[in-house]
Amino acid sequence: xxxxxxxxxxxxxxxxxxxxxxxxxxxxxxxxxxxxxxxxxxxxxxxxxxxxxxxxxxxxxxxxxxxxxxxxxxxxxxxxxxxxxxxxxxxxxxxxxxxxxxxxxxxxxxxxxxxxxxxxxxxxxxxxxxxxxxxxxxxxxxxxxxxxxxxxx
Amino acid sequence: xxxxxxxxxxxxxxxxxxxxxxxxxxxxxxxxxxxxxxxxxxxxxxxxxxxxxxxxxxxxxxxxxxxxxxxxxxxxxxxxxxxxxxxxxxxxxxxxxxxxxxxxxxxxxxxxxxxxxxxxxxxxxxxxxxxxxxxxxxxxxxxxxxxxxxxxxxxxxxxxxxxxxxxxxxxxxxxxxxxxxxxxxxxxxxxxxxxxxxxxxxxxxxxxxxxxxxxxxxxxxxxxxxxxxxxxxxxxxxxxxxxxxxxxxxxxxxxxxxxxxxxxxxxxxxxxxxxxxxxxxxxxxxxxxxxxxxxxxxxxxxxxxxxxxxxxxxxxxxxxxxxxxxxxxxxxxxxxxxxxxxxxxxxxxxxxxxxxxxxxxxxxxxxxxxxxxxxxxxxxxxxxxxxxxxxxxxxxxxxxxxxxxxxxxxxxxxxx
Numbered sequence: 001x002x003x004x005x006x007x008x009x010x011x012x013x014x015x016x017x018x019x020x021x022x023x024x025x026x027x028x029x030x031x032x033x034x035x036x037x038x039x040x041x042x043x044x045x046x047x048x049x050x051x052x053x054x055x056x057x058x059x060x061x062x063x064x065x066x067x068x069x070x071x072x073x074x075x076x077x078x079x080x081x082x083x084x085x086x087x088x089x090x091x092x093x094x095x096x097x098x099x100x101x102x103x104x105x106x107x108x109x110x111x112x113x114x115x116x117x118x119x120x121x122x123x124x125x126x127x128x129x130x131x132x133x134x135x136x137x138x139x140x141x142x143x144x145x146x147x148x149x150x151x152x153x
Numbered sequence: 154x155x156x157x158x159x160x161x162x163x164x165x166x167x168x169x170x171x172x173x174x175x176x177x178x179x180x181x182x183x184x185x186x187x188x189x190x191x192x193x194x195x196x197x198x199x200x201x202x203x204x205x206x207x208x209x210x211x212x213x214x215x216x217x218x219x220x221x222x223x224x225x226x227x228x229x230x231x232x233x234x235x236x237x238x239x240x241x242x243x244x245x246x247x248x249x250x251x252x253x254x255x256x257x258x259x260x261x262x263x264x265x266x267x268x269x270x271x272x273x274x275x276x277x278x279x280x281x282x283x284x285x286x287x288x289x290x291x292x293x294x295x296x297x298x299x300x301x302x303x304x305x306x307x308x309x310x311x312x313x314x315x316x317x318x319x320x321x322x323x324x325x326x327x328x329x330x331x332x333x334x335x336x337x338x339x340x341x342x343x344x345x346x347x348x349x350x351x352x353x354x355x356x357x358x359x360x361x362x363x364x365x366x367x368x369x370x371x372x373x374x375x376x377x378x379x380x381x382x383x384x385x386x387x388x389x390x391x392x393x394x395x396x397x398x399x400x401x402x403x404x405x406x407x408x409x410x411x412x413x414x415x416x417x418x419x420x421x422x423x424x425x426x427x428x429x430x431x432x433x434x435x436x437x438x439x440x441x442x443x444x445x446x447x448x449x450x451x452x453x454x455x456x457x458x459x460x461x462x463x464x465x466x467x468x469x470x471x472x473x474x475x476x477x478x479x480x481x482x483x484x485x486x487x488x489x490x491x492x493x494x495x496x497x498x499x500x501x502x503x504x505x506x507x508x509x510x511x512x513x514x515x516x517x518x519x520x521x522x523x524x525x526x527x528x529x530x531x532x533x534x535x536x537x538x539x540x541x542x543x544x545x546x547x548x549x550x551x552x553x554x555x556x557x558x559x560x561x562x563x564x565x566x567x568x569x
Contacts, residue, residue: 003516004512004513004516004567005567007512008509008513008567008568013567013568013569017504038524039507039508039523039524039525039538039539040524040525040529040532040538040539041508041538062538063506064506064507064508064509065505065506065509065568066508066509125512127512128508128512131508
């Protein structure tokens with residue numbers, strides 16, 4: 001049960017049930033759709049950028065607790081960040097859910113890093129890593145202005 | 154669905170003894186006994202099938218239909234014997250009507266490309282149902298792209314029943330082929346195949362049945378069904394993966410052009426022209442899954458010795474038991490409660506995504522399929538992205554279902 005408890009921590013269940021920043025904001029400067037063909041889950045990421053800063057980040061979609069929680073937490077952390085920081089975060093997050101902890105040090109200030117650490121439990125579940133990374137890949141595609149849908153396959 | 158009260162032990166069916174035939178069932182997963190409830194995706198293999206494949210490679214392996222030496226003759230004989238076994242198993246009139254493919258999917262693609270490509274014209278209609286697996290949708294869409302046919306879809310009701318009267322309405326003089334699932338992989342619905350064939354034949358339209366699921370759950374008699382094409386695979390029938398079957402009536406097959414070109418499907422080749430082999434060889438280009446045929450034959454012997462009727466009765470008993478036990482869970486909703494069902498239950502739990510359930514069950518040693526089951530139009534019909542599906546094979550017992558129900562309790566513990 002321990003690996004499962006590690007995966008399904010209260011914070012994740014809470015974000016999964018009551019996602020933050022869910023919906024489409026008034027001002028959208030870029031957006032992108034993501035799709036996981038394995039399970040049919042979808043996510044749309046909306047960003048409002050102003051002068052290289054993420055003013056607003058929201059999402060819509062349907063998915064499992066992991067993918068919804070990941071999208072929800074990502075949108076929280078992105079707000080107010082500069083684009084350079086966002087790229088670094090993308091790399092750090094990817095390491096967080098695929099590599100060991102040593103690879104994840106730095107990049108976030110400690111409090112933010114702490115928050116995302118709850119998603120590191122997904123490392124023990126290789127089939128579920130894509131659930132956690134879908135929102136992040138979709139966000140990256142939105143920044144790159146990709147019209148093509150992101151897929152996890 | 155029958156009630157719990159009518160459940161009685163199928164006394165002739167010794168599931169404990171049969172389980173011992175499947176070495177993988179002794180495996181432990183995350184230090185828990187394996188509970189395998191995903192036979193509808195692919196069934197586990199009895200020792201006799203594993204031995205037959207091993208026997209082929211260790212004692213008799215050579216390419217078939219060409220060598221004049223001992224090993225090749227033995228392998229060719231075994232391959233052709235397997236064809237006769239398949240013929241008898243589904244009661245085809247002749248072994249010439251049995252074409253080995255790599256899968257059910259390839260069998261359907263063969264019919265779409267060869268029969269469809271040669272017979273259908275722009276504006277012709279074919280009929281599918283809302284229950285179809287992607288394998289019985291996409292090949293027809295490819296054909297639609299190629300020649301501009303129209304695809305009509307028979308609707309189902311809220312419980313997943315195939316609506317025969319709607320099918321009748323869709324049948325028209327422009328209908329050139331009906332291709333429908335015999336048993337739904339996602340819901341377990343058994344379609345009224347005999348009626349479908351009768352109605353289609355009344356206006357001269359041939360019928361293909363996707364038998365990937367039906368062939369494992371009970372006896373199949375293609376002559377009694379009078380079906381024109383019947384597709385299934387070895388791996389769901391406790392045989393190896395990589396070998397499947399297309400049954401087709403001899404007169405239809407004989408009139409069809411080749412599907413793929415290559416070795417083994419010709420009489421004589423010059424650079425100017427090629428004379429194609431007769432059926433079934435015409436449709437078996439290239440070196441086939443030789444060892445797979447050994448294993449497939451062993452699998453047919455195995456299930457035949459148990460008896461498909463007995464397997465059917467056992468699985469129905471499990472279905473009734475599982476339906477009754479799962480109904481005890483308040484937040485559980487069945488997807489698919491058709492009048493006539495095979496040993497497949499599909500469901501969702503309030504507020505918990507199927508993939509989260511699948512992960513939690515996995516850690517309890519329980520293998521189920523979660524997601525859309527390669528039937529996305531069907532999921533769309535119910536307004537869902539996926540379900541949890543437990544499917545039963547001859548080796549499952551009530552303890553497996555009890556374990557599933559217990560583990561769903563663990564899901565509720567985590568998700569509240």
